[in-house]
Amino acid sequence: MAFKPSMRSTNRVKEIPLDIRPVMNLMVVLIPILLYSAEFVKLSIRELNLPPASTANSGGAQEKPQEEAKRLQLTVIVAREGFYIGNKSGYLTGETDADTNEPSVPLDETGNYDYVALQEQLKEFKTKIEGQEFVDENSIIISAGANIEYRHIIKTIDFVTMYENERGDQFELFPQVNIGQII
Numbered sequence: 001m002a003f004k005p006s007m008r009s010t011n012r013v014k015e016i017p018l019d020i021r022p023v024m025n026l027m028v029v030l031i032p033i034l035l036y037s038a039e040f041v042k043l044s045i046r047e048l049n050l051p052p053a054s055t056a057n058s059g060g061a062q063e064k065p066q067e068e069a070k071r072l073q074l075t076v077i078v079a080r081e082g083f084y085i086g087n088k089s090g091y092l093t094g095e096t097d098a099d100t101n102e103p104s105v106p107l108d109e110t111g112n113y114d115y116v117a118l119q120e121q122l123k124e125f126k127t128k129i130e131g132q133e134f135v136d137e138n139s140i141i142i143s144a145g146a147n148i149e150y151r152h153i154i155k156t157i158d159f160v161t162m163y164e165n166e167r168g169d170q171f172e173l174f175p176q177v178n179i180g181q182i183i
Helices: 021-038 115-129 150-161
Strands: 075-079 082-087 139-144 162-164 170-172 176-179
Touching: 075 150, 082 115, 115 150, 139 150, 150 162, 150 176
Parallel strands: 075 139, 139 176
Antiparallel strands: 075 082, 162 170
């Protein structure tokens, strides 16, 4: 049996006014902090030219170019042993015998890629080809094996596109980057 509540004790619920000032103060502080921290998140976009998809000949006839342009086709291959630098006629060899398959820029003493030595060799190469009227004298093809980490490819792209002199001035080395394939 349920007891009837007493009529004498009547507790009425008091309404408490809602105070939103602390929430507003929090928003006034958080919004500038979030906007300020968004400045530190920057994305870098690098324009790359990817290799063309395999094309099938339609009808078997190919158009021949009117005039063969003078092309350099400078290529840097990122391999486990180091960097191989070359063009359509061949690759530069390391400091040892030319018959061996040594990279043009081997790994440094600690086993890391020597990006500075790569940049120095490319600067020498750039001075040699200036004025020879190559169509692609500002472009470079970067290829890498399947086992090369992505960060090494991006760092290679950074070192082959720009360089700084002793005074801190920046100059373009090979600003047009093409991504190549290793089959």
